[in-house]
Amino acid sequence: MSSSRTTSHTSSTPQSLPSRPPPIPADDGFEGTPASREATTDETDASPCEFEIDWENIWHGGKRLMGAKRRPRHRRVIGTKIKESWIYRHGANLEHHGASLGLQLASHFDEGTWKARFVDWIIVEDVTFRQASSERLRWLIANGGELASQLLPEHHTTVCSWIRQTFESRRQIIANLVKNATSSVHLSFDLWTASNGCNYVGIVGHFVDSNGEKRDVLLGLPRLVGPHSEALARWFPMDVGRRRLRCIGHIINxxxxxxxxxxxxxxxxxxxxxxxxxxxxxxxAKKGAIGRLNNLATYIRRTDQRRQALRRFQTELAGDDAIFTLEIVVDGKTRWNSIYNMIKRSLELRSAIELYQSRWQKPKNDPVHRDLTKDFLNAADWAELERFHDFLKPFYILTKTMEGNASKPGVEGGHGAVWETLKTMDYLFVKFKQAAEETQFEEPSHFKSGIDCGWAKLEDYYVKSDRTPVYRAALALHPSYGYDYFERHWKTAMDRPQWYNDMQSAVGSLFGEYARQAEVEAQAQAGLLEGEVDEIEADVNDYSSFGKRSIRSLNTQRKKVKAVSELDIFQTRPIYAHDLDVADPLEWWNRHQLEYPVLYRMALDLFSIPGMSSECERVFSQTKKMITDERNRLAPEVVEADQLQKQWLMRGLVV
Structure with a gap:
């Protein structure tokens, strides 16, 4: 154990001790230990220590210090080979009077008592087992040092103050990260109502940083105050409708x-x-087999006795093979694909549900009890449920796929990027087309009408996707797809030649915007801004100036030709085997930025956009761990400061 300051055995009459100079830093770097000085009178005459020291039980950093002995500094033994102990070199003399518990030398460590107090803390404070064994807690205990007990806050307001202070210091780091982004900064946002009734809006920024890494950074989690007023749409000087991108998960839902x-x-x-x-x-019940299944599932889940009955029927049917039982799932309303999960689980429990139906009896003493026989499922209902399950399965898989984070370390370029939006919609379009052909000559049914309604809804979102060129441009600039994808799928397979023509026009127009911006930047760097270079000097003769053009107009024309041809060159370039399976399109563009400088700038923006607002949902999932029934009066500002720092720390953006 090392002391943070030079100390002496405390006398029983400390007021009689003469004042002494401040401690001198030790040569070995331990703060507060004298490097070398002669013994003083007060050290020599110091009275015995006020507390008894067990020199066989001196601990430091969790380890016992072997061979530590009481050996005052002023005592010298000449002619002997006594080994100088570690505790002596770094201050054997300890001050007991007035010292805090953290500065006292622990003579004993009761392992059993410590464990008991640790377990009590976990139980009483409802600390999760993962929190109690987290690496951060282990670090705090192992590296707390002697003054840690003095730093522990004694009131919860101190903790709030610390969180706000660290937030103010860290937010500038994030501001600089966003400011130095090499791509545009894209925003995804969503609303969430906490368990205490407060409404929060999560705002996540998506961009490529100065090191070429894609970032998804939580920029804000403020409490939403007042009604929707469209004030931001009026404030920003841009075409909001053209820049708005729709969440593919919301479309699927x-x-x-x-x-x-x-x-x-x-x-x-x-x-x-x-x-x-x-x-x-x-x-x-009017919604066919799915409606009756919902009623049946809701009825069973309403009481624990009914759920127990369903579990008993599962065990009865399984016999000796029973290992575990399943719970029936009911529609979660706001949860995506919850109805699919309800259908899937019901098919797994079909035998148990049929047994439940066969043994169900309406309570005789409850005349208003619902007659569940109205919701019993027959063979035709099960067949319809199987058709819905098979048809909806791709929707479920694609939703889970697009919820991925294409910027996550280790899976860069994975699923969840905006370039996958149209590809996802095209895949579902084909599924609808196949189902429509299969049911074309069938009798009317909920399944058949559902196919028609779903296909119409999907085509509505094709029209809405045309309001922005981003979806088409992102897929067109993907090295593995390009214009060839649209020609195969839109022009040929889906028989939408006009869609293909509109795509080329939209991508070309967007590319022209980037080309003009690149031209302005190049002129600014070369000092050729408008007004600096004009027509050929007026004093030349007419013959010499005849047929000549200004430098500015020549540069403008040549850069324009180069910019237009750059897109054509990319779309008609030779394709190699490794181009057919590019996992991370942004990494491909980083390697080819010198060949396509304008397209590269365009690619930075397009391939840093997510396809879903799932990052906001992840933020809300974390925040609900903070706002609980026991912590329902937290100030919104503290919630925001806490959760923003949590996200930054988890992503390694701050330390």
Whole structure:
């Protein structure tokens, strides 16, 4: 154990001790230990220590110091080979009077008592087991040092103050990171209502930093105050509609709900919102097999006794093979693909559900109890559920796929980028087309009408995607796709030649914007800004100036020709085997930026955009761990400061 200052055995009459100069730093770097000085009178005459020291139980950094002995500094033994102990070199004399517990030398360490107090802390404070064994806690205990006990806050307001202080110092680091981005900064945002009723808006920035790395950074989590006013749309000097990108997960969710509930989903949800239990059961029953399954699942999950009955039937059917049982799943309303999960689980539990139906009896003493036989599933219902399950499975897989983080370290270029949006929609378009052909001559059914409604909803979002060129340009600039993809799928397979022509026009127009911006920047660097170079000097004769053009106009024309040809060169370049499976398009463009300088700038912006706002959902999932029933009065400013720093620390953006 090393002391943070030079100390002496405390006398029983400390007021009689003469004042002494401040300690001199030791040569070996331990703060507060004298390098060398002669013994003083007060050291020699010091009275015995006020507390007894067990020199066989001196610990430092969790290890016992072997061979430590009491050997005052002033005592010299000449002619002997006594080994100088570590504790002596770094201050054997300890001051006990007035010292804090952290500065006292622990003569004993009771392992059992320490463990008991540690467990008590976990139990009483509801500390999770992962938190109690986290590396950060281990570091704090191992490296706390002697003064750690003095630093521990004694009131919760101190913790809030510390969090705000570190937030103010760290936010400048993030501001500089965003300021130095080499790409445009794209924003994804979403709203969330916490368990305490407060509304928060998560704002995440997506960009390429100065080192060429894609970043997803939480920039804000403020509490939402007041109604929606469109003030930001009026404030920003840009075409908001053209720059708005839609979350592909939201598109998939709306298409799926159209498949399940038909064309007027809003009306259906409005009816459910104010309905009584019995009335809501009747509304769901009109939705065919899925509606009756929802009623059945809701009924079973409503009480623990009914859930136990379903588990008993599973065990009865499994016999000796029973290992575990499953719970029936009910529609989660706001959760994407929750209806698919409900159908999937019901098919797994079909035998148990049929056994439950066969043994169900309406309670005799409850006349208002719902007659569950209205919701029993027959063979035709199970067949329809299987068709819905098989059709909706690709939607479920694509939703999970696009929820990925294409900027996550180790999986750079993975799924979840905006260039996958149109590819995802095209894949689903083909699935709808196949299903429509299969059901073309069938009798009307919920499944058949659902296919028509879902396909119509998907085509609506094709039209909306045309309002911005980003979706098409991102896929067109992907080294593994390009214009060839649109020609194969849109022009040929999907028989939409006009879509293909519109795509070329939109991508060319967007490229022209980048080309003009590159031209302005090049002129600024070369000192050829408009007005600096004009027509050929007026004093030359007419013949010499005839047919000549200004330097500015020549440069403008040549750069324009070069910019237009750059896009054509990329789309008509030779394709090699490694170009067919490019996992990270941005990495490919980093290697080819000298060949396509304008396209490279365009690629930086396009391939740093996510396809979904799932990053905001991840933020909300973390924040709900902070705002609980026991912590429902946290100030929104503290919540924001805490969660922003949490995200920055988890991503290694700050230390």
């Amino acid at each position: 709306l298409v799926v709900r159209a498949v399940i509930f038909g064309s007027n989903v809003s009306k259906f949800e409005t009816e459910l919102r104010g309905a009584t239990d019995e009335f809501s059961f009747d509304i769901w």
